[in-house]
Amino acid sequence: MLDAKYLRNELEETAQRLEARGFALxxxxxxxxxxxxxxxxxxxxxxxxxxxxxxxxxxxxxxxxxxxxxxxxxxxxxxxxxxxxxxxxxxxxxxxxxxxxGIPNLPDSDVPQGKDEDDNVEVLRWGQPRQFDFVIKDHTDIGEAMGGIDFGAAVKLSGSRFVVLKKHIARMHRGLAQFMLDLHTEEHGYTEAYVPYLVNADSLRGTGQLPKFSEDLFHTNPANEEGVGLMLIPTAEVPLTNLMRDEIVDEAELPIKYTAHTPCFRSEAGSYGRDIKGLIRQHQFDKVELVTLVKPQDSNDALEELTGCAEKVLQLLELPYRKMLLCTGDMGFTAAKTYDLEVWLPSQDCYREISSCSNTRDFQARRMQARFRNKETNKPELLHTLNGSGLAVGRTLVAILENNQQSDGSVIVPEVLRPYMGGLAIIS
RNA sequence: GGAGAGAUGGCAGAGUGGUCGAAUGCACCGGUCUUGAAAACCGGCAUGGGUUUAUAGCCCAUCUAGGGUUCAAAUCCCUAUCUCUCCGCCA
CATH class of the missing domain: 1.10.287.40 (Serine-tRNA synthetase, tRNA binding domain)
Structure with missing residues (x-):
């Protein structure tokens, strides 16, 4: 939410800045x-x-x-x-x-102007996409051949856009989440949290999913009074960031850094026909989320740091990726500035989003009154909140299967993941 | 599922219809004292909103939340939520 006073005093300027992101005020x-x-x-x-x-x-x-x-x-x-x-x-x-x-956040001044994803700016590229000397398979074919990915079973249980994983693939999926959590807690200073997957409307308003994006959420429809009004989280950003809702923390406690591994639930309304095949776009997927809450003057640096933490995961897994600075037209509702990390997918011959790291400045903090007490003035001030995927687990699994595949259909397990796979170096 | 008790400022804890935004203590901030610190003493210390150039002043709201009674509600009534105790059930 924008500052009401600023909005009414600088109405025309605000409208102009919002126009850059395609929002007509x-x-x-x-x-x-x-x-x-x-x-x-x-x-x-x-x-x-x-x-x-x-x-x-x-x-x-x-x-x-x-x-x-x-x-x-x-x-x-x-x-x-x-x-x-x-x-x-x-x-x-x-x-x-x-x-x-329903008014989106103002883009930072250093965000490139643009209409859609074609206007995003590549900041860096890491790693070399591998050259294959055999006909490659996509992750679905690799996984199904191993008996580790079963879309048919998921259709029976739930419907389309769900998956059942088994055997080595299921284990790798689990191992990936463990690996990411360990990295962020042990190396990057994040506090691990286990959080509810069902949250109330206040929480979703706080992070910006409501009131505008209700149709993207899964709403519960409980048979009894218990749990009425709860919705499934579309990302752990919601519970993690809302930990600070209606709180005033001491300045000395900042920065606050949380990470959590959770499933995420998205109805994907309006994306019919996109990424129908495979694990890329599911109603349910796992993600390790990073959330930081900082003083306003620290949020620029915090975005670079947080993005770096997500990049580290890709680097350790030796997955080629590129870092994109999103243009004004492609950013999410709450973001003032966003980096997307895109991993190389051989079967699609392109880079696909695997992480999105955003600085929302005080946009979310104002909605949920998340504040810190300024030591000098002794007055509460709004925090800045940042969030990013570190990483989307399902898509990381896809990237490993495809990038590390061999001609016989087996897949090489990344070095850092082997301790989480009982020492396995290859799965088949 | 049944029975009961409770929810007040950062924390603890008074307050049962009228200058109560709320005593007191702790914590915190400033000062006196001290070589320094502690102790003691003095002073300050909620949040949101409106008006305004102004975080000067003035005004409104807020004692879990939402309704109601009343000229007037922290205080009375109803509902919800949450917490605690006991019984039952349960991973």
Whole structure:
């Protein structure tokens, strides 16, 4: 959420900056609502103040043993006016909030202008895509041949966009998550967390999934009262970041760095026909998430550091990747600046997203009132929140299967993963 | 599933209808004292919002949340959520 004061004082400038990311802000509508809000709120508060003083004087009169009947008659109609004004104001504030909650974050000034993913800027490339001297298979064929990937079984259990993994593939999937968690906790200073996979609407509002992207979420429909209104997390960013919702932490505790391995659930509404085959786009996938909360002046550096932590995973697994700086038009709703990491997929002959690392600045923090106490002023200030995948486990599995495949259909296990695979060097 | 108790500021804990945004203690910040520290003493110390050039002032809201009663609610009523105790069940 943008700062309400900034929004109303710099309405045109805000609209201009949002245009860069393809968002059309209806400034005329907002200005009109704002004008009404101002007069109505001022007059409502004025009425409230009047009633407060009169009620107070009734109390004082009563204490002195005076007759309060005439005072009571006078305050009666004031109450009615106040009720009406309050009701009207509540509706208006609600309307305005709905609009403001649906406005995306402002892009940082160093984010390239652009319309879509074609305008993203490549920052660096790491590793060399391997040259194959045999006809390569995609991860589905490799996995199915090993009896380790079974889409048919998943269709029976749940439907399309789910998968059943077995044997070495299932183990590698598990090992990958362990490896990533160990790396981030032992080498990168993150605190491991185990979090709920079902969260309430307040949490989803805090990180920006609601109210605008409800259709991307899986909603629960419990048969009894218990658990009503809970939704499945689309990413661990939601529970991890919301740990700080309505909290004020000491400046000395910053930065706060959390990591968690969780499944993520996405309805993928509107992506019908995209990546139908394989593990790339699933309703349920595992991810190791990185979340950091920092002082405002530290968030630029924190984004570089966080992205570096995700890159480290790819480097240790020896997977070729490139780092993209997203343009204004391709960024997510809450992001001020985003790096995508894209891993090389031989079967698709291109780089595909495997991590997305964003600085949301105070956009999420304002929604959830996540703050720290400034040591100098002793006043609470909004934190900056950052999040990134470190990495998407399913897609990492895909990348390993495809990049490390051999002509006989077996796959070489990356060195760093072998301790998590009982020492296996090759799976087949 | 059944029975009961509770939810107040960073924490602890008063407050049962009227100058209560809320006593007191702890913590924290500043000062006096001290060679320095501690102790003692003095002072300060909630958050959100509105108005405004202003984190000057003024105003509104907030005692888990949402409704209700009343001129007036931390205080009375209803509902929800959460916590605790006991019984049952259970990984």
């Amino acid at each position: 209806d400034t005329a509508q907002l200005a009109a609502l704002e004008e009404r809000r101002k007069t109505l709120q001022v007059s409502t508060q004025e009425l409230q103040a009047q009633r407060n003083t009169r009620s107070k004087s009734i109390g004082q009169a009563k204490a002195r043993g005076e007759d309060i009947a005439p005072l009571l008659a006078h305050v009666g109609e004031l109450g009615e006016q106040l009720e009406a004004a309050k009701a009207e104001l509540a509706i208006l504030l609600n309307d305005i909030e709905l609009i403001v909650m």
